[in-house]
Amino acid sequence: MLAISVELLHGTFRADPDGTANTGGLTRGEWPPAPSRLLAAMIAADGTRDRCKVTDGSELEWFEQLPPPVIHAHSRPWSQALHPRYVVLQTGSAAKSAHLEYIGRKGIKIRPGARITPRHPHVVYSWNIDAPTARVEALRRRAARIGYLGAADSPVRVRVSDHLPESAASEDAYVPDPGGEVSIRVPQRGDVRIFDRMYDAWVEHGAAVARAQFPALNHEARYRSPEAAPRVDRGSVVAWLRLETAVSGRRVSTVTDLFKQAVLRKHQGIHGEPPPVLHGHGFAGRGYDLARFIALPDAGHPRSRGRIHGLALWLPPGCDPGLQGRARDAAFEVRRLFGGGLDIRVAPHAGEPRPLAATPQRWDRRSRHWVTVFPAVHERRGSLDLEEVSRWCAHAGLPSPVAFRSARSPLVPGGVDLAPAELNRPGRPGLPYSHVELWFEEPVTGPVVIGAARQRGLGLCVEAPEMGGANG
Structure with a gap:
């Protein structure tokens, strides 16, 4: 067994599943948190290639090839659509349309999307595999360095274990199923190399590089939600x-x-x-x-x-x-x-x-x-x-x-x-x-x-x- 548990330290989760938050069209946030976010968070925690500090990075290539996990999470969380707000645009120069509280600074409208509040602040991803001890230990080191999942105001504590934690028993389960009614993004082999290319492009071109320019990172797996009709066992x-x-x-x-x-x-x-x-x-x-x-x-x-x-x-x-x-x-x-x-x-x-x-x-x-x-x-x-x-x-x-x-x-x-x-x-x-x-x-x-x-x-x-x- 390989189990990765995520504790939502604020009891809430905010993420933009499809890039529609800034348009104001996102009324329900992402839930459950996609397994692909785990890979992205693991990469951010210790980097890749020569930027690795506490691991050698090989565990990421092993992790990206795992099959879709079972996701233990509350199936009916409360979704709150957040109101747009204005913040200061850091332009570095004075603007005519000044922000009232910051003289000479321009205000910009931010649409934060939706915040999810589950019954219990725990999400557990589990794989029924015999995970090598060295891989588990490397993932554990990276998990200890993860600060948030999704948006920066969703702080988390991530733990890696070789058994299913007790918190999973109180949660519902989203189960991988080709006939399922829910699509959830998952990692796939080659994603780490794509993240490296995206980082290199960002270093060279700066903020002009966006995640949306790398659609090859978008892989979806079908899941059966806990509220779906029970599936007939046909082998x-x-x-x-x-x-x-x-x-x-x-x-x-x-x-x-x-x-x-x-x-x-x-x-x-x-x-x-x-x-x-x-x-x-x-x-x-x-x-x-x-x-x-x-x-x-x-x-x-x-x-x-x-x-x-x-x-x-x-x-x-x-x-x-x-x-x-x-x-x-x-x-x-x-x-x-x-x-x-x-x-x-x-x-x-x-x-x-x-x-x-x-x-x-x-x-x-x-x-x-x-x-x-x-x-x-x-x-x-x-x-x-x-x-x-x-x-x-x-x-x-x-x-x-x-x-x-x-x-x-x-x-x-x-x-x-x-x-x-x-x-x-x-x-x-x-x-x-x-x-x-x-x-x-x-x-x-x-x-x-x-x-x-x-x-x-x-x-x-x-x-x-x-x-x-x-x-x-």
């Missing part, structure tokens, strides 16, 4: 990985089989006997609730080629956090897939924006319209109709589609056309398979995988643009 991806060398999508069965065997071996070596949910032997639940070993291809864009760039390990609903953590550990320890004519190096996904096919953002979107990249294996022989496809979706933990269409060949650029020998397992009877396009009444959050072979990643779907032509 989740516990590990995202990327391949150092892309592989033809026609090798999907070989790649996912090697991935599964590698995860099982790593789990055996780290935590002992793998649970049945990973290998399927002796599994007491429904056969539909097994882990899915998914290959992530380049698909859905006009120039997509269907080559596999990443991997994902999905676990079904109901898996306890301990099991998820052990499976994640095993997947992240996989460094090589070897066999079947393949020798591929693998690494955990660390937030790199490219290749897009290996990023979580490509597969965990919400959409009403999905189409298979790899063909879906039919669950039984017979004609394919909406009722049968609805059975597939129910078994995959998805709502019933309102319409579908199917074809033998791919329906999306980059879709992979597999031969029976590349899809069916040796020694087992072959089942029919099809590419399928699905329309749902309500948006569905990915990754969407359907069909009898979804545990091997077959039937993986990609978000498709809205268009007509469905057959139901």
Whole structure:
């Protein structure tokens, strides 16, 4: 666990989330305080490069790559729109429109925006990770030098810990969720270098340089607020990985089989006997609730080629956090897939924006319209109709589609056309398979995988643009 707690020393917080405060259009302030502000405050506390005094700065590059944290904060704070006021403009010379209290000085109108007052003056950011001791200690030194967060009249005390403080228990939680209704700014890999460029430009050009001139610092993550409707547990991806060398999508069965065997071996070596949910032997639940070993291809864009760039390990609903953590550990320890004519190096996904096919953002979107990249294996022989496809979706933990269409060949650029020998397992009877396009009444959050072979990643779907032509 890594936890960073922020205590609001005045009990209030003031910040301009989108640059509209000086226009008078900001009526509600930023809440909760964005995690991106933590990175900015850490940088300001001890600088970067040769300006570092108490650290070497490497902890900032580690911190900017962390996934979005859970934010423990009051969900319904009081927001007070502040009245504009006039202050003295320090021009250095006399002005005709003099300020009444300061002869020869001009007054300027300031619009401070809004002040937030939460129920409790605490905000806690938590990451469920095993943070290196040296990184935590370096962040702790920087946190001790932070004076305020947001505006200068929002003084804070920041603490870094390896456990969740008691103050978090009394607060609500904003949880990262691709289907969430709140957008909150978060750090991203490369932000420290952008801050350095912004500082260099400010040193050279002075006040003419503004944060708004560096839009590359604006990254938003979707969050589910505490007041949102409870999310139905449909399972989740516990590990995202990327391949150092892309592989033809026609090798999907070989790649996912090697991935599964590698995860099982790593789990055996780290935590002992793998649970049945990973290998399927002796599994007491429904056969539909097994882990899915998914290959992530380049698909859905006009120039997509269907080559596999990443991997994902999905676990079904109901898996306890301990099991998820052990499976994640095993997947992240996989460094090589070897066999079947393949020798591929693998690494955990660390937030790199490219290749897009290996990023979580490509597969965990919400959409009403999905189409298979790899063909879906039919669950039984017979004609394919909406009722049968609805059975597939129910078994995959998805709502019933309102319409579908199917074809033998791919329906999306980059879709992979597999031969029976590349899809069916040796020694087992072959089942029919099809590419399928699905329309749902309500948006569905990915990754969407359907069909009898979804545990091997077959039937993986990609978000498709809205268009007509469905057959139901």
